[in-house]
Amino acid sequence: MTDVPYANRLVAEMSLESKVAQLGTVRIGSLLEDGRFSPDRARDVIPCGIGRVTRVGRESGLAPSELAAVVADLQSYLRSETPHGIPAFVREESLCGYAGRRGATVPQAIGIASSWDPTLAREVANAVGEQLRAIGSQLTLSPVADLGVEPRWGRIEETLGEDPALAAALTQGVVSGLLDAGVEPTLKHFVGHGRPVGGRNRARPTTSLREMRDADLRPFRAGLDAGASSVMAAYNTVDGTPCHANRRLLTDLLREEWEFEGTVVSDGRGIELLATEYGVAPDRRAAGVLALSAGVDVELPETECFGDRLVAAVADGDVDESLVDRAVRRHLGQKARAGLFTDGSPDPETASAAFGTDAMRSLARRAARRSQVLLENDGILPLSADSAVAVVGPSADEPRNLLGNYSYAGAENADGDIDVVTPREALSERLGTVEHARGCGIRAGPTDDVDEAVELASDVDAVVACVGGRSGIDVERNSSGTAGEGLDRAELGLPGRQAELIRRVASTGTPVVVVLVSGRPLAVPETVDRANATLLAWLPGQQGGPAVADVLLGADPGGRLPVSLPRTAGQLPVHYRQPPVSRGEYVFTPETPLFPFGHGESYARFSYGTPAVPESAPTDGTLTASVAVENVADRRGAEVVQLYARHRGGRTVRPVRELVGFRRVDLAAGKRVEVDFELRTGALAACGAEDRSVVDPGRVDLEVARSAGDCRGRESVDLVGDPYCPDTRPAVADTTVRSASSSR
Template identity: 40%
Template sequence: MTAGPRTATWREPGRDPGERAAALIAEMTVAEKVAQLSGIWVGAAEAGGVAPHQHDETADPVDLDALLPLGIGQLTRPFGTAPVDPQAGAASVAATQRAVTAANRFTIPAVVHEEILTGLAAWRSTVYPAPLCWGASFDPQLVRRMGERIGASMRALGVHQGLAPVVDVARDLRWGRVEETIGEEPLLVGTLGAAYVRGVQSAGVIATLKHFVGYSAGRGGRNMAPVAIGPRELADVLLPPFEMALRAGARSVMPAYNDLDGVPATGDPDLLTGLLRERLGFTGTTVSDYFAVAFLHKLHAVAGDRTAAAALALRSGVDVELPTVDCFGPPLVAAVESGAVDEADIDRALLRVLRQKIELGLLDPGWEPDAPGPFDLDPPESREVARLLAERAIVLLTNDGTLPLRPDARVGVVGPRADDPTAVMGCYAFPVHVGGQHPDVPIGIEVRTLLDALRTALPDEVPFAEGCPVLGGDDTGIADAVALARDVDVCVLALGDQAGLFGRGTSGEGCDAVDLRLPGRQEELLDAVLATGTPVVLVLLSGRPYDLSRQADRLAAIVSGFYPGEEGAPALAGVLTGRINPAGRLPVAFPGAGTVQPGGPGAPLTGPSEVTSVDPTPLFPFGHGLSYTPVTWSDATAGGAEWATDGTLDITLTLTNPHDRPASEVVQVYLRRTVADVVQPTQRLIAFARVDLAAGARRTVRFALSADLTAYTGRGGEKVVTPGGAQVLVGASAADVRTVVDVELVGERRVVGVDRVLEAGVSVG
């Protein structure tokens, strides 16, 4: 084959990307078209536990020599499959791109994608806090800054697409991927997810929303389990974060692994075409989750073979199969040639793929891959953002006055999370996700442990005993911890999760929990240390909340850090010693005694009841968090007692910091409907504002609440704003309500669409 003419329509940068893409498609063979609709994962066989059991063993082996002349759609994880020096990796990617463009007759480069959930998943790259920790910050501006840093690293290395953010709403705390969610309230998830998208894509790269839609609601909290929720829960709880992130400009969407009421998302045209494209107006690319197209045949059994799976996914709206050539390969070509698949379906997906490559500049004349280097993937600017976000997100749950630690106190440290640098990292952080398969390779970045940080922060010697591992251990280790605790004034006990994949941890993808007791013997260790009578400060480094109801009232203090990243240990030490004023708020509630899911803001029943023997009241509610310098609130006032169904309600309050050090507060606004057409949550978050106050400062916070924020899915399946009674609750958590404003929604019943207002107007003066 010879190269296409350099003056072809599709080469002209001034033309519309869609027009250019269509012109190129007209010149391509079926095999060349299909080649653009999948990735190539070089080294996947050596990836080990990065994606075990998932590949279809009946698939044909990948023959790179045969594929290159046809073109390559995507390169899968060249930095995130094994530890690769950034300079060498960038040079290798550039060389591969040159080989790809030289071999295919249209010189089309590949899109390079990587995981970016807690930063770019590459060796020596910054490990930021996990998404649940973003949620604890309640700080969209800071999350956007993090996204900007991640996007800049991607662009520097030649990476075009990142597989994040996860905008699933946490629904069952037993699910291993709760750590990847931003929280349990749709507004919080959507606001921070949209901020992350804007940050990443500001660098000219692509963010990918995961997982569309319902994945977090699997039965029993099991990964990839069937989802059997109603249409209102889907529309009013799980879908809004996707809507918000799509409005932010997200250019790619990944369908979920699960089936929704028996229909797998990867093969659901109503979901991927009817809802995502026709109703929500999405025009970007859909990329399958890894091996999910083959799963239509292999796991879901809704397709008889890989060819049928490819046809179903393609017709439903999947544009690209990841991570490597399988169903969207020779089986799909054969299906088109036999007439089993319409070539128009190939062209529809290809138009989106090529348009995106054109928008990335990959088909402009003169495009060349480069690897200038040298690369610093963990520069001071990135570490600073990681530090600020970690400090913003540490949550002080209880404190009897033991914190901050007295300078003269003899402090001992116990626990399996105290002296492990990976204790602050989620399962998609490179040192956990990939580095765990390469124990002989250094971690690649500076990560201090909590023990290291406390020994630096405290003036005297700090003794340490592990007590027990996260899983396993023996009586001797617990006895050593007890002996240490008896000999100090305060015991800092660091417990929690080991992030991992597919059963190699206690939190993370494929690491679901049967209950919410602390893993292994950690609860036994906690009880034994408490029995010494020494004040115990529990530091929880985990990917989910755990049931602490049996110990909470005996602990001197509880501090929660949801995988706060590479700067997390100094942030935790700063809170413990008082250098940092704790400012985090819970993005998910902690369960009460014996429950697996607390009765948080979205629950239909709260508190003790005669109709059930289970009390769903959370131990610590959504939005909860203490400070060393509590802010003084004034009563919130409303602009009136009536709220027009097509109007806006103004809420105003004043915060004052009477202390001699800075403070930070998160003002939360909840809606409770007293009359509605269908059952509504007891309350749901409709606005929030992170407010920083200098020493002695006084600030006024104003919310402009559009009536659209009261919309819900009515009996006819449409989003409606209805007249009737309501309460607006303003407070510091879902349970700490400072002001209740009774209002009456007045006016006509309104049907609202995808263009409705999704966020309140917020001003802080």
């Protein structure tokens, strides 16, 4: 990737100042005047060029065609008026859609993970990538490959769930979708950011690097194997060393062991933390040298520790210029791969065509519908079209509550208004009678009026209560933010008066459907007990309202939990991949989660046959497990068939079960299929004493299941042969679905 001849020639010709400029970043706002690109400002701010220009949509506030014109002018200036004519990477956030004006806001990542559908993840990422490319952004800081094993952590919504196999498969889907659109993905945060001690952002992870090889590192490796050319270092430490200064992590593992040739970028001001918080460097200049030496190539979100400080450090002999050259070659190689030297400018005349399309709205709605998880249903759902319904709760009619962290100006239309359809609006279009009362806010406040909601609940057929949280980011805190970056929590109940709202409307005797609108897994056993049905909608995006209405009125969502839902924060960690000796009851609380990983109900019912597996398989080969699945209901439905494994007899203690395969199937009434899992035995590897993945001979229990807590059949296979060390641990089993005759 980095041995691009043109990039190598450029490095040989460049001055130290020009090379260091390629390792830096500026915000678009520093280059604008009256909403237009300013060459005069550019001559002052980036006289030697620049590696990256960031926050183009969020900070400019421009509509797509206007922003595309700015980016085109910027790239023209860099090509014609800087010493070596090197264009910049222009980047914007896209965790749940392009984060600039008119950007489509799709379900947050944890919702996409709930679809258990890598093809859908790829399709959504590709559509978002098309909008990024339209405004001239060739690179984005997505996907988050961290495992989301800590629900107190505010950023868990940005992850693809707690399981390494599921997250790896979905990471591959997102990476492929972005690359299909010509956008370079950035895997973040390397590594351990998703399991911080106490759930606090930036805290050290709750495990070692060796243990993370079997879990947290797997989605990153899968993303790199899918073609990602950039990795972002994490804020936290690993085994006592900050990731931004961790040569063992960024060079020994990533570069030498995995042979990664792309760029490592800092997290926002992550290099500065080496001096300001961690104290492993005396000042910003020393922090820049330390990060560069460890393997960080580019500084984000703006140049503080590289730039002039790095130039001076080279001149004074504090760092060898060859390390600068190494980083520049990597970055220029990535730019060449992305086509910046031949096709780096957007077309302002056509930029707006990618925005506000019916196809994008349809995709956003389908993704939101398939991301929802029906946790429980006593039969009240689906609602009848002639039902009289009261829609209550803080998220019933508040558009911003449906959007995820880092959405920023996403979903704002050409007039600056937010283009989001709420559950109240969507249900009002499809039901005969819909009453509405907010009842209370996300947090308790003076405008709460629970009595009004209770009064409405007494005179309708059903109550739809939309409760949960509101996502934001710590630099933009407001009175209602409860989740997002820097918004960590010590407990996991419904905030404010929302639990009271559910209790009081349920006390009227009217059936209650709870719709949880939240990016964080919540611990709400009392709320679930009081509800007749509970639907987890996550943060469904701008088409979230219609998608919720679709499901409440009969569309089978098919979503399954990508995380375990706890009963209480005191249970944590509650993720399902626990070793045997970690299990055990509390005095007053069951050991089991409220709902297990993989759980989700359907409007249909499914039966499973006995799984068929071979008696034995070689340690360095493949095995096929097959199971028949039939929809025994009188309506179409979606099922996610899951395959779990437990290896017995190896030299490393393994979890009680590990996901090794899954397949989402949509079946018509009475339809029966055979699902075949072709499992490469490398997926059964575990990190051995020499930090290498090893498949040991032994006995493997294979479970076909509806969730990690609902096994539908178990068989065993003997692994025979010598220990086998695979180069790459496969994400999940390859699956095929074959039609089969009905058992009825």
